[in-house]
Amino acid sequence: MAAPRTARAIARAELTQQIKDEALRQLGDAGAGELSLRAISRELGMVSSALYRYFASRDELLTALIIDAYADLADALDAADATFSDPDHATPAATGTEPAAQAAQAERWATAAVTLRDWALAQPHRYSLLYGTPVPGYRAPMETTVPAERVMLAFFRPLEAVALAGDPAGDVADVGLNAELRAAGTLLGPHIGPARLAAGVAALAQVIGFVTLEIGGHFHGGFEPADALYAHAIEALTGSLGLVD
Structure with missing residues (x-):
């Protein structure tokens, strides 16, 4: 049993x-580049030395x-995926290699894509912190990689499910890239064939690129809101993943 938290620990957590x-x-x-500890301490009525x-x-x-932010986004993706990954709630067609099962995994992947966009539109400053312009002078440490991987895995679980059901897809022609994909697969989905893994990486990159452009205002005057365009893009991407015809 965990020891009870002290008043000092609670106060520290709150501050x-x-x-x-x-x-x-x-x-x-103002964006991440303008983030200032001195400005924060001033707003909170603290001396800057205390904030440090x-x-x-x-x-x-x-x-x-x-x-x-990564943890919050990953939690949202995991919650959206729960009905697909929970055997008590998954539909009978959610496993296997028949078309209905493939379609179920396509829906699962599409749900992740919709969830990511919804999260991003609700809090664009946090999304931009993850996938926007790098902050000058800042280099993310390795401790950020685990929560980032949680986000990626939400998009590769459907591909792993299809591979486990007997449809791993094949290799890519480039020998060096094939080796890189197999190495990446140890994390993203060890049963996903290199060709589908490459398609999965490209599809996720397109999702992030679409949402980044939308948040940056690049669809204003053409596709606003971009709901229909995004739905069309997702449908095309699930096809590129071999999940639908």
């Missing part, structure tokens, strides 16, 4: 969250915000 909340407000107003006891630098605070 840490206040710092993060103020940082997120700054992100929404919580986050030693701007980069440390950025890392915490990135990890939180």
